[in-house]
Amino acid sequence: MVNNYELELLYEGKAKKVYKYNNYKLLIEFKDDVTAFNGLKKNNIINKGKINKQISSHFFELLNKKGINTHFVRDYDDKSFIAKWTNLIPLEVIVRNYAAGSFCKRYGVKKGYKFEFPLVEFSLKNDELGDPMITSEAILLLKLTSEEILNEIISISKKVNEILSRYLAEVGIILVDFKLEFGLSKEDNQLLLIDEISPDTCRFWDAHTMESFDKDVYREDKGDLITAYTEILGRLKI
Known part of the structure; x- marks a missing residue:
């Protein structure tokens, strides 16, 4: 386990632990815990963390090759990878291609409605407030980031959507929606895509069923959650 490496634990969230690896890098460990409804539903499911790490590493490596700057450096073990240390921008970026989840509840739209173009939304990354939705104008008024960086975040998010949607379509999977996070590199202040890209943070649907x-x-x-997540591993041949 990561604790045996005698690294300093910096943060523990619902799905991951983050350790200091050195002055400019972190070790991110994926947990087997799974939660829903802001933690009201919670379980521990063996191998869930391992699968999410494998899928996240795979997607980050793909995006790095496609010219998207991410925090991913390399795999460490079966549940952890090394990442560049960033100063978190306290936003969650949600990209939607189809209506699902909270969007349907907010607007009364039928699940599965396909959008004419990808929708980019934001929520404030704040567990105590329940990660409320926030507008671009409010982001700038609260000085959560600059207008230049916000525009870059939107542009990168749309590129990620295009890359992953096409990639997944080749194996019969629809990328319904997904959540992204961003940070500024502690080493050189470069904007990086961070966190994870996994079945925990994305909606994946079979293209036929x-x-x-x-x-x-x-x-x-x-x-069964593991059966569903393993289907992604199989189709992507990870």
Whole structure:
């Protein structure tokens, strides 16, 4: 386990632990814990962390090759990878290609409605407030980041969506929506895509049956979570 490496634990969240690796890098360990509804539903599912790490590493490596700057450096072990240390921008960026989840609840739209173009939304990354939705104008008024960086975040998010949507379509998976986070590198202040890209933070649907291969399986008690996540591993041949 990571604790045996005698690294300083900097942060522990619902799904990951973050350790100081050196002055400019972190070690990120994926946990087997799974939560939903702001932590009201919680379980520990063996191998969930390992699978999420494998999928996140795979996607980050793909995006790095495609010219998207991410925090991913290299794998460390079966549940951890080394990442560049960043100063977090306290925003969650949600990119939606289809109506699902909270969007349907907010606007009364039928689940599965396909958008004419990708929708980019923001929420304030604040657990105590329940990660409320926030507008671009409010982001700038609260000085959470600059207008230049915000525009760059939007542009990168749309590029990530294009890359991953096309990639997943080749294996019969629809990228319904997903969450991204960003930070500024502690070493050179470069804007980086950070956190994870996994079935915990994305909605993946089978292109033919619309079956879920993501955390909705757990949220909605629709089957075995590991079976669903393993389907992603198999299709991506990880």
